[in-house]
Amino acid sequence: MNLRRNLFWSLIALTLLALLLAACGGQTETVGEPEPAAEEEAAPAATEAPAAEESDDMDMEPIKIGALAPLSAPGAVVGGEAMRDAMLIAADVLNARGGIMGRPVEVIIVDTEGLPERGTAVVERLINQDGVVGIGGGYHSSVGVAAKEVARDNGVPIVFAETWNDTITSVQYDEIFRIAPLSSEVSAVDVNFIQWLRDENGMKLDKVVILTENTDYGIPAAENTTALLDGAGIASVTFSVDIGTQDFAGIIERVKAESPDMIVTLATGEASYNFTQQAADAGIGPQDVPFMCNQVSLVSDAFWTNVPDGNNCFVRRIGLPQKLYNDVAQELVAEYSARTGKDDIESYAMASYDSIMLIAQAIEDSGSTDPADIIDALENINHMGALGPITFPINRSNTPDQAGVDPKWWHQFPDPAITIVQYQEAGQDAVDTAVVYPNVYQTDPPVIVGQE
Amino acid sequence: MENAAIFGWALLWILFWGALGGVVTPRVYARKDLEISQASFGGAVIGAALGPFSLLPLWFATPKITSRLIGIAIAIVVGIFIAAFALADPDNLCVANGGFVISQLANGIVIGIIYGLMALGLTLIFSILGVVSFAHGEFYMIGGMVTYFMTAEWIPGVSPIIAILASCVVTFAIGYLFERIFLRPMGSGEIERPTEYAILVTFGLAFFLQYLTQALTSAVPVKAQRFFPFPRTEIPADSGALLKMTPGNVTVFDAISIPNPRFTAALLALMMLAALLWFLYRTWVGKALRAVSQDRQAAAVTGINPNSMNTLAFSMGAMLAGLSGASLVQVFSWLPQVGIPAAARSFVIIVLGGMGSLPGAFLGGLIVGLVEAAGTGCIPDATRAAAYIPAYGMVILTLVLLLKPTGLFGREL
Numbered sequence: 036m037n038l039r040r041n042l043f044w045s046l047i048a049l050t051l052l053a054l055l056l057a058a059c060g061g062q063t064e065t066v067g068e069p070e071p072a073a074e075e076e077a078a079p080a081a082t083e084a085p086a087a088e089e090s091d092d093m094d095m096e097p098i099k100i101g102a103l104a105p106l107s108a109p110g111a112v113v114g115g116e117a118m119r120d121a122m123l124i125a126a127d128v129l130n131a132r133g134g135i136m137g138r139p140v141e142v143i144i145v146d147t148e149g150l151p152e153r154g155t156a157v158v159e160r161l162i163n164q165d166g167v168v169g170i171g172g173g174y175h176s177s178v179g180v181a182a183k184e185v186a187r188d189n190g191v192p193i194v195f196a197e198t199w200n201d202t203i204t205s206v207q208y209d210e211i212f213r214i215a216p217l218s219s220e221v222s223a224v225d226v227n228f229i230q231w232l233r234d235e236n237g238m239k240l241d242k243v244v245i246l247t248e249n250t251d252y253g254i255p256a257a258e259n260t261t262a263l264l265d266g267a268g269i270a271s272v273t274f275s276v277d278i279g280t281q282d283f284a285g286i287i288e289r290v291k292a293e294s295p296d297m298i299v300t301l302a303t304g305e306a307s308y309n310f311t312q313q314a315a316d317a318g319i320g321p322q323d324v325p326f327m328c329n330q331v332s333l334v335s336d337a338f339w340t341n342v343p344d345g346n347n348c349f350v351r352r353i354g355l356p357q358k359l360y361n362d363v364a365q366e367l368v369a370e371y372s373a374r375t376g377k378d379d380i381e382s383y384a385m386a387s388y389d390s391i392m393l394i395a396q397a398i399e400d401s402g403s404t405d406p407a408d409i410i411d412a413l414e415n416i417n418h419m420g421a422l423g424p425i426t427f428p429i430n431r432s433n434t435p436d437q438a439g440v441d442p443k444w445w446h447q448f449p450d451p452a453i454t455i456v457q458y459q460e461a462g463q464d465a466v467d468t469a470v471v472y473p474n475v476y477q478t479d480p481p482v483i484v485g486q487e
Numbered sequence: 488m489e490n491a492a493i494f495g496w497a498l499l500w501i502l503f504w505g506a507l508g509g510v511v512t513p514r515v516y517a518r519k520d521l522e523i524s525q526a527s528f529g530g531a532v533i534g535a536a537l538g539p540f541s542l543l544p545l546w547f548a549t550p551k552i553t554s555r556l557i558g559i560a561i562a563i564v565v566g567i568f569i570a571a572f573a574l575a576d577p578d579n580l581c582v583a584n585g586g587f588v589i590s591q592l593a594n595g596i597v598i599g600i601i602y603g604l605m606a607l608g609l610t611l612i613f614s615i616l617g618v619v620s621f622a623h624g625e626f627y628m629i630g631g632m633v634t635y636f637m638t639a640e641w642i643p644g645v646s647p648i649i650a651i652l653a654s655c656v657v658t659f660a661i662g663y664l665f666e667r668i669f670l671r672p673m674g675s676g677e678i679e680r681p682t683e684y685a686i687l688v689t690f691g692l693a694f695f696l697q698y699l700t701q702a703l704t705s706a707v708p709v710k711a712q713r714f715f716p717f718p719r720t721e722i723p724a725d726s727g728a729l730l731k732m733t734p735g736n737v738t739v740f741d742a743i744s745i746p747n748p749r750f751t752a753a754l755l756a757l758m759m760l761a762a763l764l765w766f767l768y769r770t771w772v773g774k775a776l777r778a779v780s781q782d783r784q785a786a787a788v789t790g791i792n793p794n795s796m797n798t799l800a801f802s803m804g805a806m807l808a809g810l811s812g813a814s815l816v817q818v819f820s821w822l823p824q825v826g827i828p829a830a831a832r833s834f835v836i837i838v839l840g841g842m843g844s845l846p847g848a849f850l851g852g853l854i855v856g857l858v859e860a861a862g863t864g865c866i867p868d869a870t871r872a873a874a875y876i877p878a879y880g881m882v883i884l885t886l887v888l889l890l891k892p893t894g895l896f897g898r899e900l
Contacts, residue, residue, distance in 0.1 A: 106706065108824040112706040113708070116706070273870050275871065281825070284746070284860070285873065285876075305708040308820045313746065316736055316747060318736050340709055
């Protein structure tokens with residue numbers, strides 16, 4: 036009797052669940068979300084006409100490329116989903132071109148959750164279980180710092196797209212390449228911008244508060260920024276939080292008590308949203324004090340949903356302004372916009388796309404799927420990517436010692452452009468933000484708030 | 488910290504005499520054949536308060552250790568702690584800035600009330616069913632998600648009150664269905680090992696709800712707009728020195744500030760708490776619930792159906808978690824995983840307050856909220872103060888479990 040009753044209730048529950056799923060399915064389409072990537076592995080796409088001739092080859096065993104992205108909390112999911120969409124486009128583009136060496140390409144995307152231990156586990160799995168010949172993507176530095184050791188142990192190359200920690204390349208592993216900017220270089224741009232606000236815009240800037248996360252990205256970034264600010268004669272106070280922190284009330288009271296002239300956010304993901312909006316609620320948000328938000332703020336839909344009082348935020352943007360995009364970037368943006376409904380592509384999504392395409396070209400150039408040959412090819416590569424022409428000039432044949440540069444430049448793309456943009460209207464799309472720094476790219480002067 | 492040694496010595500004093508009092512007092516009372524249930528805890532706090540000056544009279548006179556005596560001792564310990572901290576770090580904001588202290592206290596109380604409401608649900612379930620629901624955080628998450636989608640996506644412009652009520656209905660319904668399908672068999676003896684079964688089945692529900700929500704809504708964070716923005720007001724009109732309101736904040740006396748979303752969330756929590764207390768103490772069903780929590784069999788003899796009370800308690804517990812989430816979705820960015828830390832905090836609170844104790848859960852929530860606020864505000868090292876947030880509650884929990892394993896209001900075994 037009880038069994039029958041339980042079965043009855045189970046059927047009711049399943050019916051309700053089915054109705055709920057059906058209702059929400061329709062809702063997803065209307066909000067312009069990207070096509071749900073039900074499969075994390077991008078199956079080889081149907082090829083276009085030129086590739087059809089190679090259909091026999093395309094039936095061959097696919098070449099597998101791994102891809103890292105934070106797709107669940109505490110990672111920066113907003114960034115991870117953008118990267119995933121771009122890397123799926125890369126897989127489709129490669130397959131539409133006939134694959135690599137006539138073989139189809141399979142991009143296997145794994146969720147790092149923004150956690151180093153999880154990153155280590157998924158890279159291990161990609162290499163030893165899935166048999167990938169190279170890995171792209173990567174968002175959180177702490178994941179990159181941990182994952183590079185697995186790549187090193189297994190001799191498989193990783194091209195990191197968005198991990199900034201200097202030590203990732205300064206350890207000079209043969210297997211590790213990076214097209215993201217160096218954390219220390221980004222800090223230099225931040226501080227140059229802050230100095231520019233003071234020196235050329237007459238802004239009072241005696242003290243800066245830095246809110247950072249306790250990660251391999253946040254801690255060195257805050258240290259670099261503090262040292263550079265100190266050199267510029269600007270005092271600073273750093274507050275650190277865990278990556279998934281939600282409640283900033285206590286810290287915000289302390290930030291207020293410091294009476295900062297500017298606030299810089301080096302925390303990523305939803306923590307940066309929480310901090311910025313809670314600061315705004317407390318009267319020290321972007322509309323009250325000059326405020327540098329984290330770059331995840333450039334996902335404008337998510338930003339305005341989570342930070343409705345985020346107007347006047349300054350945001351560091353990696354990559355050139357849209358008007359300076361090359362053909363590769365424009366094609367990518369067109370496809371990305373069609374799939375996601377966004378007007379522009381995030382810099383880390385663009386870099387993720389390039390990281391997959393770089394590995395693909397290295398395989399083509401070397402004519403081999405042996406990771407050692409791919410590494411050789413990457414060192415000598417000249418790839419026209421969405422970020423521009425990508426090379427790794429500091430390598431085994433031109434070591435940092437020989438070139439007279441810091442080891443951090445090892446296997447490092449030297450030219451990622453960095454600009455500072457500002458939301459100057461509430462609800463503004465990221466693509467319409469004003470480029471305020473540097474002067475060479477400036478579209479509008481900065482709006483400086485809170486100056487008496 | 489300018490004079491760290493002062494603080495260090497004070498801590499050492501408290502710990503040494505506290506430990507000595509906690510160990511020796513029960514033995515002294517046992518030797519004299521006296522009641523020892525409060526001896527360990529009482530001896531520890533009385534020793535920590537005044538050291539040998541209180542312990543020696545206690546051991547010789549062996550008075551009855553009452554809650555009043557313990558309360559006075561705790562107040563003295565807290566006073567010594569604060570005085571030592573003030574002497575050690577006179578420039579600390581928590582010492583030198585009264586407005587900052589009151590703001591932090593207000594923040595701690597506000598968030599503590601909401602913690603307490605959430606923990607109330609968990610402890611209500613435990614007190615009636617004897618089950619620790621590991622899906623409590625997911626009910627909290629769903630409460631917030633329903634409120635967000637109601638106000639921002641499905642019916643933009645709908646009153647937040649309606650959205651919150653909808654959250655209550657949804658979480659109550661899920662709790663009801665789950666209890667009927669999965670937990671009811673425990674009561675009818677169909678499950679061989681009910682304790683383990685309850686842990687596993689609620690864990691299963693937690694994962695199911697979390698990943699179902701992620702599949703339906705994606706993992707991109709969302710956030711509801713302020714439910715009830717403050718009107719822009721300044722009293723007096725030219726300076727706002729007494730009261731200044733913006734849509735997102737209220738500042739009193741130019742010093743104490745409380746953000747609007749927290750303020751309204753705490754008000755909602757207080758209203759719900761009052762309603763819950765009225766229900767539990769003034770209605771027949773509420774009294775029946777309390778009766779079942781006290782003695783299941785005796786309650787059944789008087790005509791109360793324990794199975795119905797199980798269903799009601801689980802559904803109400805889920806609803807209280809959902810209500811907490813619904814009130815906080817305007818404060819925090821909301822993700823399918825947002826309930827994990829909240830649930831962990833609730834577990835700390837109900838153990839701290841005493842498993843199954845409703846006043847204990849509420850007081851535990853307040854204590855955790857205040858301790859977190861004090862820790863975040865007063866730890867001198869700015870790079871560490873907020874990073875330790877998850878640890879503050881754990882420290883208090885460890886201390887309470889050491890001194891009073893049943894929690895503050897737990898029933899003696």
